Amino acid sequence: MWNEIFSLTFLTSLLAATIRLATPILYAALGQIFTQKAGILNLGVEGTMIVSAMAAFTVSYFSGSLWLGFISAIVVGVLWSSIMAWLSNTMNAVQVIAGIGLNILGAGVASYVYRIIFGVRTLPPQIDPFPVVELPLLSKIPVIGPVLFCNNVPTYIAFLLIPVSWFLMERTTFGLRVKMVGEHPRASDAKGIHVTLIRNIAVLIGGACAGAAGAYMSTAYMNLFTDNLVQGQGFMAVAVVIFSKFRPGWALVGSLVFGFSNALQMRLQAIGAGIPNQLLLMLPYIVTIFALISTSRKAEMPSAYTKPYVRMER
Amino acid sequence: MMKRRLRSSISTTWQTAVIVVAALLLGALFIAFAGESPLECYGVMLEGALGSMSRISEIMIKMVPLMIMALGVSIAFRAKLWNIGAEGQMIVGAITSAVVGLYIPLPPWLHMIIAPIFGMIGGALWAMIAGWLRVRFNANEVITTMMLNYVALYLLAYMVYGPMQEPGGYNYPQSSSMAESIQLTPLGAGLRVNTSVFVAIGVLILIILFWRSRFGFTVDLLGHGTKITNYAGLNANRTIIWTMMLSGALSGLVGWIEVYGVHFRLLEGIGAGFGDLAVVITLLGKMSPIGILFASFFISALLVGGATMQRMTAIPYSIVDIIQGLVIVLLITQPMIQQKLQARKARGIYVE
Amino acid sequence: MESIAVEMRDITKIFGHKAANDHVNFTLRRGTIHGLLGENGAGKTTLMNILYGLYKPEGGDIFLKGERVDIQSPEKAISLGIGMVHQHFMLANPLTVTENIMAGNFRKRQILLRKDQFRREVLELAERYKMKVDPDSYIWQNSVGEQQRIEILSVLFQDIDILILDEPTAVLTPSETDELFITLRELVDDGKSIVMITHKLDEILQVADEVTVLRDGKNVGCRKIDETVTKRDLSSMMIGYDIDLDLQSTHECTGDCIALSVKDLTVKNDKGLIALDHISFDIKEGEILGLAGVDGNGQKELCEALTGLRPVEAGQIYVKGDDFTGKNSKDFINAGVSFVPEDRRDVGLALDWNIANNLIIKEYGTDAFSSRGLLLRNKIKSHAKEMIERFDIRAIGEDALVKDLSGGNQQKVILARELNGLPSVLIANQPTRGVDINATMNIRREIIESSNNGTAVLLVSADLEEIIQVSDRIAVIYDGKIMGILPGRSSVAEIGPLMLGERMQRHDETASA
Amino acid sequence: KEQGGNGETTGDKLKVALVLPGKKDDVSFNQAMFLALDSYAEANKDKIDLKVVENMYEVADIEPALIDFASQDYDVVFGHGFQFMEPIVKIAPKYENTMFLLGTGYKTVDNSAVYDVHLEAGGYLMGVVAGLATETNKVGVIGGADASETFRGHEGFKAGAKSVNPEVTIEEVYTGDWTDTVGAKEAAIGMYDAGVDVIWHSGDGIGLGVVQAAKEKDKICLGNVADQNTLAPDNVMTGIVYNWVTVIENIFNDINAGKFKGREESERFYWITIENGGIIYAPIIDPKGMLTEEDKAKIEEVYQGIKAGTVEMPEIDEPKN
Numbered sequence A: 001m002w003n004e005i006f007s008l009t010f011l012t013s014l015l016a017a018t019i020r021l022a023t024p025i026l027y028a029a030l031g032q033i034f035t036q037k038a039g040i041l042n043l044g045v046e047g048t049m050i051v052s053a054m055a056a057f058t059v060s061y062f063s064g065s066l067w068l069g070f071i072s073a074i075v076v077g078v079l080w081s082s083i084m085a086w087l088s089n090t091m092n093a094v095q096v097i098a099g100i101g102l103n104i105l106g107a108g109v110a111s112y113v114y115r116i117i118f119g120v121r122t123l124p125p126q127i128d129p130f131p132v133v134e135l136p137l138l139s140k141i142p143v144i145g146p147v148l149f150c151n152n153v154p155t156y157i158a159f160l161l162i163p164v165s166w167f168l169m170e171r172t173t174f175g176l177r178v179k180m181v182g183e184h185p186r187a188s189d190a191k192g193i194h195v196t197l198i199r200n201i202a203v204l205i206g207g208a209c210a211g212a213a214g215a216y217m218s219t220a221y222m223n224l225f226t227d228n229l230v231q232g233q234g235f236m237a238v239a240v241v242i243f244s245k246f247r248p249g250w251a252l253v254g255s256l257v258f259g260f261s262n263a264l265q266m267r268l269q270a271i272g273a274g275i276p277n278q279l280l281l282m283l284p285y286i287v288t289i290f291a292l293i294s295t296s297r298k299a300e301m302p303s304a305y306t307k308p309y310v311r312m313e314r
Numbered sequence B: 001m002m003k004r005r006l007r008s009s010i011s012t013t014w015q016t017a018v019i020v021v022a023a024l025l026l027g028a029l030f031i032a033f034a035g036e037s038p039l040e041c042y043g044v045m046l047e048g049a050l051g052s053m054s055r056i057s058e059i060m061i062k063m064v065p066l067m068i069m070a071l072g073v074s075i076a077f078r079a080k081l082w083n084i085g086a087e088g089q090m091i092v093g094a095i096t097s098a099v100v101g102l103y104i105p106l107p108p109w110l111h112m113i114i115a116p117i118f119g120m121i122g123g124a125l126w127a128m129i130a131g132w133l134r135v136r137f138n139a140n141e142v143i144t145t146m147m148l149n150y151v152a153l154y155l156l157a158y159m160v161y162g163p164m165q166e167p168g169g170y171n172y173p174q175s176s177s178m179a180e181s182i183q184l185t186p187l188g189a190g191l192r193v194n195t196s197v198f199v200a201i202g203v204l205i206l207i208i209l210f211w212r213s214r215f216g217f218t219v220d221l222l223g224h225g226t227k228i229t230n231y232a233g234l235n236a237n238r239t240i241i242w243t244m245m246l247s248g249a250l251s252g253l254v255g256w257i258e259v260y261g262v263h264f265r266l267l268e269g270i271g272a273g274f275g276d277l278a279v280v281i282t283l284l285g286k287m288s289p290i291g292i293l294f295a296s297f298f299i300s301a302l303l304v305g306g307a308t309m310q311r312m313t314a315i316p317y318s319i320v321d322i323i324q325g326l327v328i329v330l331l332i333t334q335p336m337i338q339q340k341l342q343a344r345k346a347r348g349i350y351v352e
Numbered sequence C: 001m002e003s004i005a006v007e008m009r010d011i012t013k014i015f016g017h018k019a020a021n022d023h024v025n026f027t028l029r030r031g032t033i034h035g036l037l038g039e040n041g042a043g044k045t046t047l048m049n050i051l052y053g054l055y056k057p058e059g060g061d062i063f064l065k066g067e068r069v070d071i072q073s074p075e076k077a078i079s080l081g082i083g084m085v086h087q088h089f090m091l092a093n094p095l096t097v098t099e100n101i102m103a104g105n106f107r108k109r110q111i112l113l114r115k116d117q118f119r120r121e122v123l124e125l126a127e128r129y130k131m132k133v134d135p136d137s138y139i140w141q142n143s144v145g146e147q148q149r150i151e152i153l154s155v156l157f158q159d160i161d162i163l164i165l166d167e168p169t170a171v172l173t174p175s176e177t178d179e180l181f182i183t184l185r186e187l188v189d190d191g192k193s194i195v196m197i198t199h200k201l202d203e204i205l206q207v208a209d210e211v212t213v214l215r216d217g218k219n220v221g222c223r224k225i226d227e228t229v230t231k232r233d234l235s236s237m238m239i240g241y242d243i244d245l246d247l248q249s250t251h252e253c254t255g256d257c258i259a260l261s262v263k264d265l266t267v268k269n270d271k272g273l274i275a276l277d278h279i280s281f282d283i284k285e286g287e288i289l290g291l292a293g294v295d296g297n298g299q300k301e302l303c304e305a306l307t308g309l310r311p312v313e314a315g316q317i318y319v320k321g322d323d324f325t326g327k328n329s330k331d332f333i334n335a336g337v338s339f340v341p342e343d344r345r346d347v348g349l350a351l352d353w354n355i356a357n358n359l360i361i362k363e364y365g366t367d368a369f370s371s372r373g374l375l376l377r378n379k380i381k382s383h384a385k386e387m388i389e390r391f392d393i394r395a396i397g398e399d400a401l402v403k404d405l406s407g408g409n410q411q412k413v414i415l416a417r418e419l420n421g422l423p424s425v426l427i428a429n430q431p432t433r434g435v436d437i438n439a440t441m442n443i444r445r446e447i448i449e450s451s452n453n454g455t456a457v458l459l460v461s462a463d464l465e466e467i468i469q470v471s472d473r474i475a476v477i478y479d480g481k482i483m484g485i486l487p488g489r490s491s492v493a494e495i496g497p498l499m500l501g502e503r504m505q506r507h508d509e510t511a512s513a
Numbered sequence D: 001k002e003q004g005g006n007g008e009t010t011g012d013k014l015k016v017a018l019v020l021p022g023k024k025d026d027v028s029f030n031q032a033m034f035l036a037l038d039s040y041a042e043a044n045k046d047k048i049d050l051k052v053v054e055n056m057y058e059v060a061d062i063e064p065a066l067i068d069f070a071s072q073d074y075d076v077v078f079g080h081g082f083q084f085m086e087p088i089v090k091i092a093p094k095y096e097n098t099m100f101l102l103g104t105g106y107k108t109v110d111n112s113a114v115y116d117v118h119l120e121a122g123g124y125l126m127g128v129v130a131g132l133a134t135e136t137n138k139v140g141v142i143g144g145a146d147a148s149e150t151f152r153g154h155e156g157f158k159a160g161a162k163s164v165n166p167e168v169t170i171e172e173v174y175t176g177d178w179t180d181t182v183g184a185k186e187a188a189i190g191m192y193d194a195g196v197d198v199i200w201h202s203g204d205g206i207g208l209g210v211v212q213a214a215k216e217k218d219k220i221c222l223g224n225v226a227d228q229n230t231l232a233p234d235n236v237m238t239g240i241v242y243n244w245v246t247v248i249e250n251i252f253n254d255i256n257a258g259k260f261k262g263r264e265e266s267e268r269f270y271w272i273t274i275e276n277g278g279i280i281y282a283p284i285i286d287p288k289g290m291l292t293e294e295d296k297a298k299i300e301e302v303y304q305g306i307k308a309g310t311v312e313m314p315e316i317d318e319p320k321n
């Protein structure tokens, strides 16, 4: 067993799987960094993802264009999360229930629309998913090549989004506004920052990214849509954001840790590690807890986290 | 004062009713689009929820666990500890209480005392992990409780496929059945609802008393911040851990109820998504025991009616989710609507 | 018309069922400093928040330079040249000074942060107004006084005509206050107009050209400030009757027993740096020891250490002769050590709770308020009624939420709790900050009263006037060290230099006296 | 009395309810039964009135659902999954006029019976195919949760593979969840990367994941429940196909003949087996030419052998037949 673990192919396969499993979480987490940093806890990522996954698949299926599907999913993600924005920023609703409610609603809507459009078929409709694009030269490097440079385009985009979100957060006025608004909405308001607007934008960015994550699931990772395509990845993304302390680079680390432990767990089962599979299945979640512990000591949540802002209140 | 409170609760009820109707109307669009008659479907749903004694019994079957769990969740929430791990705590409680029934030979009367206690201990310890991680490492309890839910799910799977599996059960994921003498007894012939209703009533009364007790006050105080808790001469960290444990204990108790009153054995799927619903109920009920009582009734009726509608009509199963989601999402706008209406009224009074 | 910068007419603002501003008229002349006076809750902040676009009034009009304007948001106010320094700091703690100032001062359509350039501008401005700030420090690293400066700088950054200052001096030292007033004068000379809210009548007399007084949401008069105006005039306008502004200094320390003794105490602050460096002093029963000093010199840490809320690195604390070093806050409470914390909104009060509950957070476990583990609601209620009566807490009742009380009344809730039951030691940190003149007098009286009954008091205050008026002896703290202990009634001139770090020679004799 | 949708009957038509734990288009366990029963009902329109309920996976909801149907005078209720076992055993005695059928499980009462798949035989056959086809001597099997019939199938698979290829190593993964398409795909990719070249899966949502992995890695997989070649013509070599129709016919014949009740406990089972034609294997496509003619003959031989009862199957604990 051990010589299998230390083989190069095993390692390459493990790391490649890590990337695949980390990508949707990374997408969603990058968006949630903005949402959460602005003070909104959106537990409804899961719902946004499933609705967008359905949209991406449907549009790709009928248009024949994966990119049209991908973009539709982002649009749907934005539209869907605008419900969250309305609930949390206009109606000042309790964000935790809003998220849970939208998850239930999203699961229902995605499944319903899919059934209405595609009916009951003997075989599920399928598409050709985003193909793997091997980057010239780079993909030939041993281990690193196949792991990092043999992926589909949405994966590359996810990785490009890391510096982009970092830049947006740290180097633009928008990023500073987001931080201000999450930290001290009243002060932001007093400084002439439009709190509701910024918070809405932050929620919609989260929605767009969750939309991309959903699209990744149905058109890049898989080639079809099922009701259970997004199994807990939305929640993992929320966890990763808190783990990362709102830093895009660390969100990558968090996603990779989860992806890695999940990929490892499957491989340990496959080669017969002798541990009951149910215990191995716990691994990613236990690892996440440990990862959280390691960074939590001085974790600073935005002061206005989950708190609605009402100008008239003190 | 009394009068004002009464009047405001009447207006809350009204607004809630209007919102529920609005949600149902929206849901009707989905039903109609699927080619079914909304009126007929809602008729089935209403009848399915409240149509007969056995329907009420079904509501109770859901309401008992949901209410107890929500009461547990409310304890943590009022201390501003966002324990969303009720489901995991319930599962672990189910496991620990099942251990008693399966492996510890006791006289039935003693068993009826020990098993729920074991359930509560199980739930409490599971919740304590999150509390301890919070105190010791400042680990966000939203995440830890969420992750511990998954771990508990797989722990349950491990138990029912492994050490606690029914001998000679052909590898099906369940334990042996609990002896009849230690099961919770149904309240009537043909009804599923059982003596756990009295447990629920007892818990409700205890929690009402709890909020008037010293420890309840401490928990409430913790909800206003750790700084003021320490300032008041209490140990905030210790309070966090006890609060989490108490919260988890109630979920663990529900584990016992499900094992001994509903399924009569330990099996996969015992959690049934109760954790999320308990959170929704807690917050809809504004964390007060009476609010939770009503909210849990409402949500349970919605679940039972929805399930009936799904199987008795030809609508796609997903419509039930849609309606539940709509109701929850729209209901949380009620406080804001109420606020707006009140503000308008106050302004009106002044302008005169 | 040209000479009027702002005119507010008939402004009405309702909160709940109460009019915070009731048909208020207010006129600010160009190039003047206009004081705004009133008791806590009179509606001063509300009126200015309306001018700044934070609150939307139910009725009334606002005219800027004679033109009617509709100010729906602070954004609009800023664009109209109105700047406001708020009563409660509007700063985000985990961000740096530069970031905080920057956030309120983006240029139109600016997308990229230009931190370096901005940082330079901040330094330049600070230089010009002689306000020392560290642009790269985080807000939480700055003392309240520094934070106040940052707030003012942030507003000065804007292109303002009208400057509103809501209790700017509450947290400043006398010299800082003087510097601020010089700055204000400069601004006025530049043609800007200023509204300043304060509870300190001296300051009005010192700096204002005109004053408007609000009482109970109504404008009760506007006066030009000249030599004929006295503090008494102002206070009786505010309150509606004359009050006594002098405390009869009948107080005399009688006890011999040492109630609180601190030996070589060393304590670290939140950042892990030494905050108190081998401090020693004693307080006798019935004695009031005033601790003067600029904010942020270890006062907060000292108070926390003396109440079991902060670990002691070295040295000892004795309460009534018993060693309390290392004991927890419960032990201190049980020993009768009361504490009025500086940060009343975060530490001392549960803002979202009602008055009754706030009054018993230290005592609910005793037999007075609970029996067999259950709280006795009626007792709690009647206790609250009694305290509201005794301490003149202005509220609709014991059910009122503390967050809905004015600052002064919030402070009274704390004092009511801490002074009830005659503590053996009272640690009071800035007990009258932000509290109106009437309430301030009452609080000081309460403190003196309790010391007359034998309580040993450590009164920490940045307000020298308060220290001098109340204390039996005055200790001065600087950079975590006691610079000297002076007798009561020492003058500002004697205390001032010690506050800035000059050590007193005769330190030891007085310390143990 | 409740009523709704198509709940009413006319005359002596049988009122039949099929309660599925999953979706009727899951390309697997649920769908196979749905299609079979649906087509049987369609063919016997005048005699049968069928009502289908999907996605009944909450264990706690099963009992009220069964009571609902029974108390509305449904004649036959299919609970298509092991989760229905305890509720049926509990409910059935109270509703003697209703006949209950349990899809996999082992407990019965007088008016109930079990229908099940002899999956170890199917698994054995697939093991033989995999053992013969593999070029790397590594094969894999992926399942949802190791519950009875899956577990038996996996054991059969291992035995079958070893029987034709003693050197073969077998990798095995359970995703823990029948619907975890993603997990199954990832597990399959892991196996293929590790050198496995033939994988069999035990159905439901996970099957779709395995097929997709095979397609991407251009390796071979074997289907389950239905002929899945159309999903990936170049990668699905063959697979076992369930034919529930035989069983359904048997059930309704017994019901119509009044033989359903009053049987010995050991007789209350309807198996679909290779012997009774309930399990067949899909046409072998062999897109990569991994099987020789002899191999194909061997497979057919084993199939016939099982059918004739001459192949010795492994000892696996299974409900009494």
Ligand SMILES: Nc1ncnc2c1ncn2[C@@H]1O[C@H](COP(=O)(O)OP(=O)(O)OP(=O)(O)O)[C@@H](O)[C@H]1O
Pocket: A312, A313, A314, C015, C016, C018, C019, C020, C038, C039, C040, C041, C042, C043, C044, C045, C046, C047, C087, C404, C406, C407, C408, C436
């Ligand atoms: N946001 C608010 N919501 C409800 N009521 C408010 C609000 N702000 C102010 N009030 C009410 O308006 C009245 C006036 O408040 P305001 O803050 O203007 O007083 P103030 O004169 O600034 O007092 P202080 O000297 O304590 O600062 C208060 O009695 C309070 O009850």
Ligand SMILES: Nc1ncnc2c1ncn2[C@@H]1O[C@H](COP(=O)(O)OP(=O)(O)OP(=O)(O)O)[C@@H](O)[C@H]1O
Pocket: A313, A314, C015, C016, C040, C041, C042, C045, C087, C088, C403, C404, C405, C406, C407, C408, C433, C434, C435
């Ligand atoms: N939410 C509210 N509802 C009703 N009244 C309020 C509310 N918030 C504030 N007030 C009123 O506002 C008045 C002033 O409160 P405020 O907090 O401005 O006092 P403050 O002196 O400014 O506080 P501090 O001294 O702590 O800075 C009080 O009289 C209080 O009754």
Ligand SMILES: [Mg+2]
Pocket: C044, C045, C046, C087, C166
């Ligand atoms: Mg004020």
Ligand SMILES: [Mg+2]
Pocket: C040, C087, C167, C407, C408, C434, C435
């Ligand atoms: Mg004030």
